[in-house]
């Protein structure tokens with residue numbers, strides 16, 4: 001049977017969630033996504049009405065200056081503690097502007113440098129996040145431009161929390177054979193072991209020069225393919241029960257309900273000369289249940 005024809009239209013509504021402005025995108029086929037202007041943070045993606053694919057912590061804070069736990073945090077201009085800035089940079093802490101939600105399928109959010117960003121980083125930049133719905137697909141596109149007159153560098157990630165109904169039986173394929181840095185073990189280098197990733201206990205890995213495609217299975221949902229362009233590395237994270245208990249915005253046992261598959265560029269910072277731009281895209285695509 002051929003797929004239903006895709007009509008190239010999208011409905012955009014400005015809504016409030018937890019008292020903060022969000023944009024809801026709804027496609028003809030009923031697929032939807034929600035994006036908070038706080039951090040240009042995708043908080044929901046349902047490729048089919050009622051089938052949520054992203055995890056959002058019930059205890060997440062949506063207040064300015066804090067990061068939303070779950071969804072797709074935009075990590076920029078510094079990944080984790082790899083530099084002098086606050087962990088994961090400031091992009092996820094600040095309010096972005098909606099600049100375009102009128103073309104067919106993409107909503108675009110922008111963050112420009114100014115007093116709020118200069119408090120963290122002197123660079124002149126613009127960042128744009130595009131969020132696009134297509135059948136069974138969510139595409140998130142991060143573009144960074146050097147708007148200043150000196151070169152600077154950055155690291156970045158789309159820190160995607162994928163919803164699972166329990167960690168037992170969940171696997172992430174596509175990284176078999178890839179060596180990684182084990183951030184849960186002082187960043188020590190580990191060889192690829194030829195196996196898909198399973199989750200039991202804390203797992204925090206950076207796979208350099210390994211951008212997938214990845215395949216999430218066992219979430220009690222159809223399999224999900226994760227592909228990246230522009231991002232060179234992949235980060236995989238779940239805090240495990242012990243670390244999760246110390247994370248204030250995760251409730252009891254909540255670590256069982258997500259795995260993070262992050263399209264990232266971390267190991268080799270990107271250097272942008274004045275006027276130069278960089279682009280990284282992560283695409284999530286639901287595959288037919290096998």
Ligand SMILES: O=P(O)(O)OC[C@H]1O[C@H](O)[C@H](O)[C@@H](O)[C@@H]1O
Nearest residue numbers: 080087088183204235236237260
């Ligand atoms: O708690 P956050 O600041 O959001 O960071 C959550 C996690 O992000 C990444 O996945 C890092 O690899 C982890 O080391 C970190 O703990």
